[in-house]
Amino acid sequence: SLPVSRWYHENTSEWTLDYPPLFAWFEFGLSHVAQHFDRNMLVVENLNYTSPSTVLFQRLSVIFTDVVFIYAVRECCRCVKEQKGSRDLLNRPSFILAVLLLWNFGLLIVDHIHFQYNGFLFGFLLLSVAKHLKGALLFSILLNLKHIYLYVGPAYGIYLLRSYCFTQNNKDGSVRWSSFSLLRLLTLGSIVVSVCVLSIGPFIAMGQLPQVLSRLFPFKRGLCHAYWAPNIWALYNVLDKVLAMLGVRLKLLNEAELPRASMTGGLVQEFEHSVLPSISPPITFICTLLSILVKLTFLSCRLSMKPAVASIWRRPRGARGFLRCLVLCALGSFMFGWHVHEKAILIPVLPLSILAVESREDAGIFLLLTTTGHYSLFPLLFTPAELPIKVVLMLIFTIYSFTALRKLHSGQLSLLHRLEVIYLLGLVAVAIACEIVFPLSPWQQRFPFLPLLTTSVYCSVGVCYSFLRLYVSLLREQEKPKQL
Template sequence: MAAPMSAESSWFVSLSLGVSFIKCLLINAYHSTDFEVHRNWLAITHSLPLSQWYYEETSEWTLDYPPLFAWFEYGLSHIAKYFDKEMLVVQNVNYTSPATVLFQRLSVIVTDLVFIYAVKECCKCLREDKGKDLLGKPSFILATLLLWNFGLLIVDHIHFQYNGFLFGVLLLSVARHFQARHLEGALLFSILLNLKHIYLYIAPAYGIFLLRCFCFTQSNADGSLQWKSLSLFRLVALGSIVLSIFAVSFGPFIMMGQLQQVLSRLFPFKRGLCHAYWAPNIWALYNIADKALSILGVKLKLLDINKLPKASMTGGLVQEFQHSVLPTVSPLMTLICTLLSILPALFCMWRRPNGVRGFLHCVVICALGSFMFGWHVHEKAILMAILPLSLLAVQSKEDARTFLILSTTGHFSLFPLLFTAQELPLKILLMLLFTVFAFSSLKKLFSKRGHLLNSVEVAYLLGLVPLELVCEFVYPLMSWQKALPFFPLLLTSVYCSLGVLYSFVRLYLSVLTTQNSTIKAKAL
């Protein structure tokens, strides 16, 4: 006879099944051009020889993910052929038969099993008091914040992508580090980098953590860390794992002399500073400041309007453009700004690591630093900071405070991805459910430590309500909407960038304060 399911397993299964049911209900919802992107990749990898994968350009949505993800698509294509073979024809651009839609949606739902398993492993890493009711258990709160994450639901299961599967690999890697299985964690992260190269954002945090806390440090019986000389064996083992994964991934293309072609697809710097819809980062503020200065300069007759560059940055196009007043930003400048924004956190972790919690702080800072200052950042990349921060939010009041601000602002910034009328009530309902749960559960978890947010922070977050009303209901009634079709996107991006920037600063202050406290405690 099978053993009865434990109470903990019961609620986790219920959460998993519940969110999977919601995902199934969204199968026939709106899907973006990313749906065609992945259908085209299925066709490319299934119908063409390996040598043509990164050269094929029948569709404008060419293959631009690392080789392991291409092999992932190749594997899916051999299941897709049983649904509808026509979806695997490269020439069938924008092919969306009902069977194709069903297969692609189900492929995201099924591969989310990796995410569900990773969340389960992360919950095991939390320490919690027995006897607490369910809503007071950090593991239950964390599982809900991750499994029912609003951003993942709309980006993967409406807009369409495979972020759940990818974040599952990331969270599983983090869980392995919590369990002191560092080589396995490094293996998983190496695989992740070769599935989607955007995770290079957080690679510096992984590199410094593994060197400092695995190659140069040993764990004492009391759980503390102690410096020791470099373990050559550990360094070689770590390097062998990383190099092996990259060799398997890129090796065939190197042998065919196609490495440069693959890299040109992975890093297309000619796409411009900002994505078609500005991510809520520092460049959104920079762009709007440039626009305001140019308007002021023309009114004061300090600038000639005929000599100013065309304002293509607000045209919704993916391209390079020139700023009017402020210096035009180059890819090298964004790289320098990104490195400067994350170096203090990396230095702090190297100098005085705070275990896996310190590593997680550094991961979030690297994700946010790259999001704030990176080149051609996609708005969806904010999830790379929100999801790891969820693990910290259930363990610390200060991290919970930052999480509430960042998740609310970051998730709201994703609203423009779903612009059709039928999805409007759905995205508002899902956002409200997630946000209400996040605020109520974290408030209860830290109820004995005062309020989580101050009045200014509350006022800022409440400002999202009139912003949404203006963008969805007031703006469409304006006579000048045709002249400025992307004005709601601009408003959303600029307003949300303030919250993301504030969260980034708060997180940095928290890390630096912790470092100073540790140093003082050691001195005493």
């Protein structure tokens, strides 16, 4: 109902357009279908409008666009190596992968209950792993649909440059510098630039690029979302809060001089830490970059520490090596990024599903990260009627994941260590306390955000641990001796 020139300026609602232009055109296309269901839903000033026809259209539109995701899952399953002598369909790696992706608990509740359009975006992500030129095109489209995938851009850039623009030495797999093809580099570049020009070009022509960028990168929203994503900053915030409380109690700090504890107020805004240094957007950018590039020499002095993207440059190892780097980049950005949403945990979880059916080590990491990450999404469904739905759905997916992967990697040691199992069992205690006990306690009025705080902090431990375990696994794989 508005001209294109006003799309990124409209602010009648708090839900402004903060996605790249391709997604705006996607929504524009949906609106032409929506008008046949209920035209009132398209009135910009009609805030908080709802009707049975509106809800029906929204749900059907998500289901329809999930066709892209279903097709991508089919293509991924076709690439999975089947075990020799495996005739039982239910125990085949391809079937297990299909269930892990199509029935992913987090994606199911985020898209079909909480309501978003992540399914078809993940479809583009999974398809982009397939081929070089096709992958460059699909990832460029994906990036112009949702810019959060910029975090995994380094994995794509290095992998495509290394695998498509160079050829490798057949003896040791090292890069042959003399084989560099400028023509192939220009081909890749032209694909990326063409998609970006088609997407952002009209807004550049209208002189609206600064306005578009201000919507895509809203740094004034603060370090954390209203509900903290379970990452390193959740632990940082809690540590700051604990130090402030101890400082006041020990009379080392004056409570009146401390910044107001707005970080636990459930609001999207900027805030200052009380004791620890406050975090700015450049700091989160540097930390994210370091989490991907820097040598983690403190992990083990016996490992030759190679950055994630450097490892796929030195020895790409095909799609599997690229996938592991992609997961690591996505998880690193989730841990250290600015104003990360809890739903972003799905970006590393879904590609990790592919690795989980092929590697015992990756299967263990998948179970730990998925269980922790999925439980961290529980606060998105907060009404009493949704409690049994989310509990049952997560139990079904979690039990299947553990049993199927354990049987698939049978004959070997347990997929998880004892302490990891104890940690995951602790989620049951957290769930009972936050979902059942706390709503009935007198603390509900005084500390309304305590369940969110508890969930975020506890899950942060598991996510951070999964990141470190994934990184160590990647680096150890690079150091495995060559088979004669």
